[in-house]
Amino acid sequence: MLVLTRKENESIMIGNDIEVKVLDLRDNQVKLGIIAPRSIAVHRQEVYQAIQEENAQAAVPANLEDISNILSK
């Protein structure tokens, strides 16, 4: 892992068109600004991971009998 030390209002460049800037530092939190092309999806890591895990669950539908009960009206 590459480790860089940055102060408030300093940033790093990833490749030619992605910039990550430290906007604010307080109360044990860091606020980051990300400038990237729209084609680059930016997610909070824990959200991305939770979606990945939920997708994996969705790939193994098990109990098809109860579905009709819940989704028919």
Next chain:
Amino acid sequence: MFLDTTRFGKIEIDVDTVITFTQPIIGFPQYRRFVLLPGPDNSSLHWLQSTESGEMAFLLMNPHLYVPDYKVELNTHDMNELAVETASDLEVFTLLVVPADPSQIRTNLKAPLVINTRQRLGKQIVLEMSDYPIQFYLSRHMQEARERKEAINARTDT
């Protein structure tokens, strides 16, 4: 073309109905091509069957059945990527998780699948700015809807 599937046996599909995902469903980079098939009997569901693996299929639902005001906002990049000309080209589905315990049946409102049915292009969109849950439990909300209705009835009775 013919497809050997785990759930439906050998089925014939029209090549023109194959949907290409411009980005993979998160966690499944190896599958990009799917077809939509009717879901289990008496349900309003769809199967999203991979044409690259007979075992790979997701159950999809129309989220509006449970969340009538469910809203997906696409940015211009997504619109271009999905070659959207008019909003009516788009269909929105959410992935169903169906474990053995029916109370755990849920759908992911945070990351819907958006499909351009005309151009046959699809993508999973993460609604990063929304409060929609990744795990929206259907049974819980079915009960809520029922309780609301009962409360209203009780009030009108007295």
